Amino acid sequence: MVAVIYNIVRLEDAVTSMPKVVKFTQTSEGSHLARHVPSLVIGPGTQEFLEVYHRSNGAISPRGIFSIKEASVIGDGMIIRGNSMLMSASLMMIPEAFPGPWNSPIFHDRHGDVVGAHIPERRVRLSGTTVNMISLGWQVFGHMLVDVFPRFERMNRSGVAVDRYLFGALEAEWHGKVIEAAGIPIDKCEFIDVNSTIVDCDHMLLPTFDRLASELHPDIMNVHRRLRETYAPAVEPTRDIFVARSGWGGARELVNRREIEAIVAEAGFEIVFPEQVSFPEQVALFASARTVLGEAGSGMHGTLFSHPRTRVGVLQSKGNVNFIQPQIAAIGGQEIYIVLGDDEPGSGGQGWFSIDPNDARHIASLLRN
Numbered sequence: 001m002v003a004v005i006y007n008i009v010r011l012e013d014a015v016t017s018m019p020k021v022v023k024f025t026q027t028s029e030g031s032h033l034a035r036h037v038p039s040l041v042i043g044p045g046t047q048e049f050l051e052v053y054h055r056s057n058g059a060i061s062p063r064g065i066f067s068i069k070e071a072s073v074i075g076d077g078m079i080i081r082g083n084s085m086l087m088s089a090s091l092m093m094i095p096e097a098f099p100g101p102w103n104s105p106i107f108h109d110r111h112g113d114v115v116g117a118h119i120p121e122r123r124v125r126l127s128g129t130t131v132n133m134i135s136l137g138w139q140v141f142g143h144m145l146v147d148v149f150p151r152f153e154r155m156n157r158s159g160v161a162v163d164r165y166l167f168g169a170l171e172a173e174w175h176g177k178v179i180e181a182a183g184i185p186i187d188k189c190e191f192i193d194v195n196s197t198i199v200d201c202d203h204m205l206l207p208t209f210d211r212l213a214s215e216l217h218p219d220i221m222n223v224h225r226r227l228r229e230t231y232a233p234a235v236e237p238t239r240d241i242f243v244a245r246s247g248w249g250g251a252r253e254l255v256n257r258r259e260i261e262a263i264v265a266e267a268g269f270e271i272v273f274p275e276q277v278s279f280p281e282q283v284a285l286f287a288s289a290r291t292v293l294g295e296a297g298s299g300m301h302g303t304l305f306s307h308p309r310t311r312v313g314v315l316q317s318k319g320n321v322n323f324i325q326p327q328i329a330a331i332g333g334q335e336i337y338i339v340l341g342d343d344e345p346g347s348g349g350q351g352w353f354s355i356d357p358n359d360a361r362h363i364a365s366l367l368r369n
Contacts, residue, residue, distance in 0.1 A: 001118040006080060008095055008113045011066055011088035011206075021081070026064040027154060031217050033060075035323075036330030039311075040366065042359050043340030045318030052321055060217045061090055065158060066206040073166065073199040074119055075106040077134030079206070085115065090208040092135055092147065106195065123198045126190065128163035130201040131155055134194060135209075139171050141178070141275070142298030146220065146324065149182050150210040153223035160205065162188065169193035181279040182227065214323035221331055224304040231280040232287035237307045240368055241285070242269040243294030252351040254295050254315060255344050260360045264293060267364035274299050291367045300325055308333030313363050317353035319343045339363050 014022040035054050066088070071081045078093065079086040087093040099107040099115065109116045133151060137143045155162065165184060170176055170191045180186040192199055210220035242264045245254065254260060265271055269291075274282045286292065286305040294300045296316035301324070303312050311334070314325045318340040329336035339359050344352035 002121060004117050004119055005083070006085040006115050006117060007083055008098065008110075008115060009084045009086055010095055011079075011086050011091070014084075014086055015066075021069050022086070023067045024064055025067070025158075026062045027158060028063040028217065028219050030062045031060050033216065033218070033327065033330060036326045036336055038326060038338050039335045040363070041338045041340065042362065043318065043338075043356065044342050045340055049318060049321075049338075049340055053323060053326075056214065056323065060210075060212050060215055063090070063154065063208045063210065063217055063219060065155065065160070065208070066091070068204045068206070069202075071201055071204040072123075073132055073134060073194050073201065073204075074117075075195045076136050077132060077138075077168070077194065078107075079132065079204070088208075089212060091206055092209050092211070120196050120198055122196060123200055124192065125200045125202075126164060126166065127202050129161065129203045129205060130190075130199075131162055131165045131205045131207065132201070133165050134168050138168065139175055140298060142301045144178060144182075145224075145298070145301045145304055146211050146216070147209055148179075149223045149227075150220045151207040152182065152184050153226070154207040154210075154219065155205065156183070157222070158207075162205070164188045164190050166199060166201075167191050178279045182223070183230075211324075214321075214327060216324070216327040216331055218331055221304070227283050228287050228305045230283075232284040232305070235284055235287040237288060237290040237310060239288045240269050240291040241272045241289045241293070243292060243299040243302070244271050244273050245295040245297055245299055252295070252297055252317065252320065252353070253344075254341070254355060255352050256354045256357075257295075259357060260315070260355050263357055263360045264364045267361070268368055269293060269364060274302055293364065293367060296320060296322065296325060301328065303328055303334065304332065306332065306334060310334045311337065311367050313337040313339065313367050315339045315341065315355050315360075317341055317343055317351050319353070320351055337363055337367065 015024050087095045210217040283305045286302040291311045293313040326336045341353040341355040
């Protein structure tokens with residue numbers, strides 16, 4: 001590893017200061033999505049939750065595509081050019097937060113707008129035009145739905161000729177299958193471990209995200225409507241499903257899951273495990289639902305494929321201030337119901353929680369009737 005120091009530069013500033021090197025092509029106007037008023041919020045901490053919920057700002061800047069000549073990619077998709085590290089909130093690289101959530105061993109101390117790094121010695125060069133699709137957590141299924149696929153859709157709709165799409169190293173077989181099923185040409189994909197290799201690109205393209213934390217841009221629905229039309233064109237929403245998170249493990253665990261699943265099953269919900277079926281089948285599953293209930297997380301993001309007027313109920317910890325699910329409902333024209341649970345002591349910051357069984361009975365009955 002080689003020790004280096006980078007100056008953090010906002011891509012928006014680089015467009016002005018380096019106009020021959022960095023360009024931005026706008027493809028969509030900015031948006032300000034007002035908070036979706038839930039049909040119901042119940043559980044402990046409801047008042048505090050609503051205060052934070054309605055205080056948040058849903059503004060997103062104009063969306064488009066950054067173009068950079070002679071740039072490189074290192075850990076978690078960070079962009080370097082010379083002694084500059086190029087960042088933008090529109091790429092979910094928030095300068096003020098860096099290197100906080102980035103777990104890459106490459107980056108270390110930051111002082112002002114200067115950050116230290118130990119970069120790998122190994123380098124590979126990609127000729128032609130490369131779309132950098134790497135971002136923090138891109139391998140997580142929920143991030144694929146809200147981050148990766150919408151970025152590809154923006155790129156694809158632009159009509160710009162692309163030689164390849166750059167991803168990090170594949171960690172599971174399903175990653176490649178889902179990427180291909182979403183329409184990303186697998187023969188144009190390069191999968192490289194950017195924690196151990198610097199990827200030098202002749203010409204790098206960076207389509208912006210349709211997300212900023214919990215805020216969503218309406219364009220996010222473009223790819224999901226396309227995929228629903230592809231894999232579930234004639235599916236009618238008739239089913240009441242409960243999205244189980246039983247096979248997940250890890251963060252945001254519902255500790256009394258078995259009890260809650262038994263309650264909703266008795267109320268008439270069909271317990272489903274989206275991760276056990278293929279991606280096209282997952283699209284069809286959510287398209288077939290008139291009601292979706294489940295624990296907050298990647299599985300519930302499948303409601304992006306659900307029809308307008310679908311009733312969506314989400315179970316989450318009162319300490320989880322992630323509002324992506326209500327924003328999906330707002331953009332998708334769906335009703336949203338939120339059930340809050342108590343944080344579980346001793347979960348070591350993993351966000352474990354429990355739901356009051358009476359609240360589970362109430363929401364299950366309300367959604368089905």
